[in-house]
Amino acid sequence: MSASFAQVVVVPAAPLLLPEYQGRTPAAPEVYAGALAAVRAAVSVAPEVVAVHATDREPRSTRPPVGLRVADHLLAESHADFDVEHVAVPWDASVEECIELGRSLTLARGGNVSLPRGSFAPGDAASNALAPGDGANNACAPGGAASNAFAPGYGSKGTSSSDPDSVGPARTLLVVADGSARRTEKAPGHFDERSAAMDDAIVGALREAGSGGLDRLLDLDPDLCADLLVAGRAPLQVMAAALSRPATPGDADADGEKRAYGTGDGGSHAPRGPGQGTGCGPAYEVVDCEASDPFGVLYVVAHLAAVSP
Amino acid sequence: MTKLTFRLGRREFDERARLVMAIVNRTPDSFYDKGATWREEAALERVREVVAQGTDIVDIGGIKAAPGVEIGPEEEKERVVDFVAAVRAEHPDLLISVDTWRASVGRAVLEAGADILNDAWGGADPELVEVAAEFDAAVVCTHTGGVTPRTRPHRIEYDDVVSDVVDSLVAQANRAESVGVSRDRLVIDPAHDFGKNTWHSLEVTRRLDELVELGRPVLVSLSNKDFVGESLDLPVGDRLTGTLAATAISAWHGAHIYRVHEVVETRQVLDMVSVISGDLPPARTARGLA
16 A cells, blocks of 8 residues: 655644745744745755644734644745645644544545544634635635635646555645744743654654654644644644554564554553554655754754655 | 923923933843942932933833843842932932833832832733832833743744734733823833844834824833844944944934943034934034124
8 A cells, every 4th residue: 555645744834934924034044944945945845745733822803823834845845737626723722633634545536534622613724714815815826726725625736546555646634833932941931841842753653754753743732732832733644544554454563462552652642543544664764854953943854754564 | 303292200201302311220130231230329320410411311221131140029129229319419409210110119219219120021020010009100011032030042033023012011010000000100112132133133123103193102121232233243342333333223213211331422422313314402502603
């Protein structure tokens, strides 16, 4: 079975990556360059993009979520021909909801994606994803981006099969997410000593994606992540679920034991059981994974590529 | 310019006022002075200095704005109440403001002789204005976007930051009036950097006239803030020139009160703007007139 997504890219959700917030010089040029390079590399070989991002935690405007805009901007700047579908996950979605959404993405080629509850409540900024006059509106021009993922059961623009192996352009999963915003005294959320371990877990999971590390993302505690201002917990968990290979009754790990979601650290919040996935296989190799925290916020730029079994 | 009369303490001002409010921190860790006036004697000396430099108001704060060690109301009172009394005793005509969001602290400092409650966290304690009304004190209403006191802005966005500022400040002022604060004792402050990124603070500065047009005295707190630092890529300590430029723009737009660290330089800028605008005659003119 081939992977549902040929390419996976994780980029930060920082507003300072957006053109409307650029000063005379960029605030984080290396982060931006790395993110753009990763997106460009992925999209050049897998131009059908599913962009997963979180809703804004404290929306005060009717602008689209920052994550959506970051995705659109990087894709536009890649100057590649692409087709994008946006999937916004509520920033506080439960692990179970993330898993459900992630699994649906693997089946969504031509099918439907049912978003978790409360995704786009009245007044939620995400519901007006492309407000007139907003810079993000022009961000997806190459390839004719799909703009509306904000309704349960939207139809994708791919083939009409629900088979992840169906014929069609190779897909990229673009995940807009970052870690704690409480890494230093000057960080947006001030220093919290728990942030280091949290961010180590996130970075470690991504760096060990080739050996099943992504499953450990499902063990991230939503409440702790909320405390630590981890903006990317929900998108990362959607990604982990989407990339976890479906289990078959005969699947077993090296010890001969059946594996399920979230088996990395034990104590998973995720449902476990037959048929929910194993996540243990080296379905992806890590092309690149860079972490930095220039402003006390963990930024990760990661590029994963599917490998043939 | 909108006609305006407002009162602070026993003094009355009009729309031409450009008042200096000198910052006096009773904190060990504020971002600019880093505890320089933490000791009471040093703080009293600072008050003497800024009075001599021509400040109109002192703004005394017991808690730094940035996140940090939690300071409870009793400790905050210990830091500021007796100090306010000491300042009042030494400077009977000086306008004294206290930077606090807590009603209990507000009551204590008004009893000690303060004139103004600078509610820098935008009505976080709704009882603060009730205390001000009880003492016929002035109140500074501020816009923070509703953030929790002592938090930094993190990815806050507004459709129109100035509209949000106006709506919030009008609502706060109306509520203060409804509980008995005199209309002419209500000051509004867009609160640069509070609940705002640099772009927001710049927008507020650029469009400050929209706040002035509300017909209430406008306070701006610009001094050495991050929006100045990010605009010029300069650290704290190198932001005076940028601060003064923002001060001049704010003065030209008609702001009335300037909360500052550097009194002398601010006074000169404000007087220069007042002279240019025709609100104040030049100090001495002989050129071409002799």
